[in-house]
Amino acid sequence: MTSVTDAAPPRPAFRLTRAFHGIERLIVPALLIAGWEAFARSGMLPPALLPAPSAVLHALGDWVFGFDETTQTYSGHWLRDALASALRVFGGFALASLLGILAGVAIGWSRLFEKTLEPTLQMLRPIPPVSWIPLAIIWFGIADKPAIFLVFLGAFFPVLMNSIHGVKTVDHNLVRAGAMMGANQRQMLTDIVLPAALPSIFAGLRIAVGSAWMLTVTAEMVAVKSGLGYVLWDSYYFLRYDIVLAAMISIGLLGYLSDLGLKAIMARTLRWQQTTTVQGRAG
Amino acid sequence: MAAIELRNIVKVFSDKRRGRDLLTLDNINLDIEANDFVCLLGPSGCGKSTLLNIIAGFEQATSGRTLVDGKQVERPGSDRGVVFQQPTLMPWLTAIDNIAFHLKLKGVAKAERYDRAMEFIDLVGLRGFEHHHPSEMSGGMNQRVGIARALLMNPSVILMDEPFAALDAQTKLEMQEELVAIWQKRRCTIVFVTHSVDEALVLGNKIVVMTKRPGRIREAVDFDLPRPRDITSPEFNDAKRHVLALIREESTRLAQAS
Numbered sequence: 001m002t003s004v005t006d007a008a009p010p011r012p013a014f015r016l017t018r019a020f021h022g023i024e025r026l027i028v029p030a031l032l033i034a035g036w037e038a039f040a041r042s043g044m045l046p047p048a049l050l051p052a053p054s055a056v057l058h059a060l061g062d063w064v065f066g067f068d069e070t071t072q073t074y075s076g077h078w079l080r081d082a083l084a085s086a087l088r089v090f091g092g093f094a095l096a097s098l099l100g101i102l103a104g105v106a107i108g109w110s111r112l113f114e115k116t117l118e119p120t121l122q123m124l125r126p127i128p129p130v131s132w133i134p135l136a137i138i139w140f141g142i143a144d145k146p147a148i149f150l151v152f153l154g155a156f157f158p159v160l161m162n163s164i165h166g167v168k169t170v171d172h173n174l175v176r177a178g179a180m181m182g183a184n185q186r187q188m189l190t191d192i193v194l195p196a197a198l199p200s201i202f203a204g205l206r207i208a209v210g211s212a213w214m215l216t217v218t219a220e221m222v223a224v225k226s227g228l229g230y231v232l233w234d235s236y237y238f239l240r241y242d243i244v245l246a247a248m249i250s251i252g253l254l255g256y257l258s259d260l261g262l263k264a265i266m267a268r269t270l271r272w273q274q275t276t277t278v279q280g281r282a283g
Numbered sequence: 284m285a286a287i288e289l290r291n292i293v294k295v296f297s298d299k300r301r302g303r304d305l306l307t308l309d310n311i312n313l314d315i316e317a318n319d320f321v322c323l324l325g326p327s328g329c330g331k332s333t334l335l336n337i338i339a340g341f342e343q344a345t346s347g348r349t350l351v352d353g354k355q356v357e358r359p360g361s362d363r364g365v366v367f368q369q370p371t372l373m374p375w376l377t378a379i380d381n382i383a384f385h386l387k388l389k390g391v392a393k394a395e396r397y398d399r400a401m402e403f404i405d406l407v408g409l410r411g412f413e414h415h416h417p418s419e420m421s422g423g424m425n426q427r428v429g430i431a432r433a434l435l436m437n438p439s440v441i442l443m444d445e446p447f448a449a450l451d452a453q454t455k456l457e458m459q460e461e462l463v464a465i466w467q468k469r470r471c472t473i474v475f476v477t478h479s480v481d482e483a484l485v486l487g488n489k490i491v492v493m494t495k496r497p498g499r500i501r502e503a504v505d506f507d508l509p510r511p512r513d514i515t516s517p518e519f520n521d522a523k524r525h526v527l528a529l530i531r532e533e534s535t536r537l538a539q540a541s
């Protein structure tokens with residue numbers, strides 16, 4: 001009887017599962033890519049319609065480094081295109097963060113702003129940002145401005161909503177504690193309400209940065225003549241699906257990196273709650 | 284002049300959902316002398332927190348006057364230190380920054396803030412934890428920070444609303460002993476809310492027994508048993524019997540009324 005309960009699990013099997021753990025997450029993508037490559041080479045579809053992963057990688061490599069001009073006018077210009085998109089994302093996102101936090105905190109904190117400002121903003125919120133494209137083009141022309149405007153619209157509302165929520169749900173007793181220690185109205189806002197609302201505000205910023213990339217690319221397809229979205233749409237007209245896919249990969253990668261950067265800033269700023277939530281939930 | 288004077292305090296909450304008014308405090312009159320350790324004892328829902336919040340300035344009485352050091356209470360202020368039932372610390376600040384928060388609000392420079400807060404870190408036995416955040420400390424340690432934070436303001440009165448209710452029995456005993464030691468050392472006025480007869484008798488030198496629905500003061504008992512108090516001594520048990528009788532009388536009254 002004792003031998004049954006005391007028996008250790010067989011070691012080799014244990015090691016195998018450990019080794020398996022490291023690569024298991026790569027199995028599905030590897031199979032997908034291998035299957036895609038095999039299917040593309042089988043000739044069931046013309047290569048122009050479904051480029052193989054190797055062809056996409058080739059296009060991406062040439063776009064970035066410009067080794068054989070397979071991407072023609074884009075060859076070696078990836079950095080310029082990515083930078084153009086990134087600057088629009090950054091511009092719109094920065095503006096949306098600034099105004100979203102300001103308006104959100106004002107609405108969450110003051111009845112006056114809640115009554116005067118919030119109804120208008122909440123009515124504008126359900127309008128899809130892309131439906132502003134015609135107006136944006138009329139107002140701003142074909143350039144950076146309409147793109148930044150669209151990015152702003154997409155990023156503003158998540159920041160706004162989460163800032164309002166963060167301020168409104170501040171622990172009532174923290175405010176009492178602040179009053180007990182002699183905080184005036186300004187100190188109450190800057191030293192208590194704002195830090196207490198930060199986790200929620202950051203959640204809004206992370207949603208916003210995703211919207212920002214989506215809208216930059218959308219804007220570049222219609223209202224701008226540069227950036228990753230423009231390359232994507234332009235290549236579609238020339239039936240270069242390898243470049244289309246390379247652009248999609250680039251956008252995904254940059255969007256992912258922006259989120260990682262924001263997460264790093266958040267982890268630093270909210271280090272105080274790291275032991276309880278940041279590591280536990282967002283990990 | 285008493286440290287705290289409560290004159291004909293009435294508090295009515297209007298229950299909007301049910302469309303009626305709830306008389307929570309009915310004509311409370313009480314004088315609390317400086318350096319008293321007063322325990323407000325009563326069943327939950329009898330209005331202890333409401334009364335404490337009125338003294339703290341968090342809530343306004345419907346009628347009546349509240350004076351602290353002869354001045355009418357109108358809003359919260361650092362002359363009245365409050366220790367909440369939950370520690371209610373700023374979670375983004377370390378222990379020492381929480382304790383020194385009052386000084387920060389007053390614009391005192393960091394070096395001096397820390398210098399002055401260290402005395403209170405030592406007083407509540409948290410040396411070595413001054414740079415820990417609330418999420419990294421136990422409930423008892425956080426409550427110590429809450430007490431130190433109130434003491435640092437050097438308030439004329441300290442108001443405590445069941446501050447040890449959420450702690451385990453062992454920690455609660457330690458904290459009660461420490462609180463008495465601090466009170467003896469610093470000579471401050473404490474109003475301590477509790478629903479536990481034992482806690483009130485261990486801590487207070489005046490026990491104010493409250494009754495429920497509406498909240499009234501049943502009796503204010505002076506209780507000068509020497510400290511540290513032996514909870515098994517005949518004198519302690521006599522006092523306990525007296526207080527329990529007051530409470531029991533009250534529950535029979537309520538039972539008969541309903």
Ligand SMILES: Nc1ncnc2c1ncn2[C@@H]1O[C@H](COP(=O)(O)OP(=O)(O)O)[C@@H](O)[C@H]1O
Pocket residue numbers: 296297298305307325326327328329330331332333334
């Ligand atoms: N903000 C409020 N609005 C309405 N009723 C309240 C409010 N605060 C307390 N009460 C009511 O007043 C009574 C006393 O509450 P409280 O002072 O918290 O009692 P205690 O602290 O003795 O348990 C309770 O019946 C409670 O429901």
Ligand SMILES: [Mg+2]
Pocket residue numbers: 331332333444
């Ligand atoms: Mg209470």
